[in-house]
Amino acid sequence: MNKRRVVILGSTGSIGTSALKVARDIPERMEVVGLAAHSSYKALAAQAMEFGVKQVCLFDSTHAAELRRLLPSDTRLLTGLDGLCELATMEAADMVLVSIIGTAGLKPTLEAIESGKDLAIASKEILVMAGEVVMSRAAAKGIQVLPVDSEHNAIFQCLQGHHGCPEEVSRLILTASGGPFRQWPKEKLADVTLEQALKHPTWQMGRKITIDSATLFNKGLEMIEARWLFGIPMERVDVIVHPQSIVHSLVEYRDGSMLAQLSSSDMCFPIQYAVTWPDRTPNSLQRLDLAKLASLHFEAPRWDDFPALGLARRAGLTGGTMPAMFNAANEVAVQAFIEGRIPFPGIWQTVEKVLSAASPRDYQGLLSVILEDDAWAREEAARVIGSR
Numbered sequence: 001m002n003k004r005r006v007v008i009l010g011s012t013g014s015i016g017t018s019a020l021k022v023a024r025d026i027p028e029r030m031e032v033v034g035l036a037a038h039s040s041y042k043a044l045a046a047q048a049m050e051f052g053v054k055q056v057c058l059f060d061s062t063h064a065a066e067l068r069r070l071l072p073s074d075t076r077l078l079t080g081l082d083g084l085c086e087l088a089t090m091e092a093a094d095m096v097l098v099s100i101i102g103t104a105g106l107k108p109t110l111e112a113i114e115s116g117k118d119l120a121i122a123s124k125e126i127l128v129m130a131g132e133v134v135m136s137r138a139a140a141k142g143i144q145v146l147p148v149d150s151e152h153n154a155i156f157q158c159l160q161g162h163h164g165c166p167e168e169v170s171r172l173i174l175t176a177s178g179g180p181f182r183q184w185p186k187e188k189l190a191d192v193t194l195e196q197a198l199k200h201p202t203w204q205m206g207r208k209i210t211i212d213s214a215t216l217f218n219k220g221l222e223m224i225e226a227r228w229l230f231g232i233p234m235e236r237v238d239v240i241v242h243p244q245s246i247v248h249s250l251v252e253y254r255d256g257s258m259l260a261q262l263s264s265s266d267m268c269f270p271i272q273y274a275v276t277w278p279d280r281t282p283n284s285l286q287r288l289d290l291a292k293l294a295s296l297h298f299e300a301p302r303w304d305d306f307p308a309l310g311l312a313r314r315a316g317l318t319g320g321t322m323p324a325m326f327n328a329a330n331e332v333a334v335q336a337f338i339e340g341r342i343p344f345p346g347i348w349q350t351v352e353k354v355l356s357a358a359s360p361r362d363y364q365g366l367l368s369v370i371l372e373d374d375a376w377a378r379e380e381a382a383r384v385i386g387s388r
């Protein structure tokens, strides 16, 4: 049983701290060799000390001097995007866990692939914006891309033995909790407050992703991710609402059989599977008690009342830079909602307007084209919000 030497990009966020729990739980299988955080330097210092990590990166260098004083003198401190790239390609690592929010993870991810590291990807933006490039370069290098998001990790598990056989799969079915407004009438959605949107029924996560779960944009981004991760056409990526978050997703095969992956709602499950794949390793995580659970509930998503799903399918079917623009417009709109500048439905109304005005391009592997259209969509979203 080999031990994986893992670099964690985004170690102080919710995925990063769960990954460190996994490292504590199965130290015989996971060693942390590099850590990067955005700006939480005290937490980063504490993590580096606990795990004896000798290479760390603070993306925002504002508090680099303070961090330097907290670290042992033989610990190397890097900063900025160059620092992330250096960690992502470091000799001592064989896997990079990318859990950075936003586009900052894109360059380090591609460099990690070039240097032959396996990837565990938790950042949605990377696969949504550049899924085609990431998957084709990874395939060319013979590198495994292991999804960490609970839904994609579930599908990855259900596809074991059938990877690379897209013709056998009739549907990938992502489960969605439905968010806190699952049962709200459409009219009431206009009055949703920030506080209400930040209360997720089953998962504890960061602000942006919690709001994305409430609008179902999170599921929309996951539909696009799934399309690239598993090479399944967008038309065959489907969603079912399952408020308990016990079934993490399913695969329907062409013979009508469905396979599902179940576990309690703890990100340590998918993170551990990504790290130990293809093996299964004992751990201290909480087991499901199906008898106690008694029933599993499913319902159809409200496609019309939560337009994020339809917008995602449209962006995924269009392809090219459209998914990047879908993601960028949503980011700007979510920020505007957090700042109280637009109401809750203003998030999807903004994205809808941006997509309608967009001229998506085929980027042919060029990140610069993706980033240009991403920037255009951000400006256009800001303009749409300003003119409300």
Ligand code: MG
Binding pocket: 149, 150, 151, 222
């Ligand atoms: Mg998810």
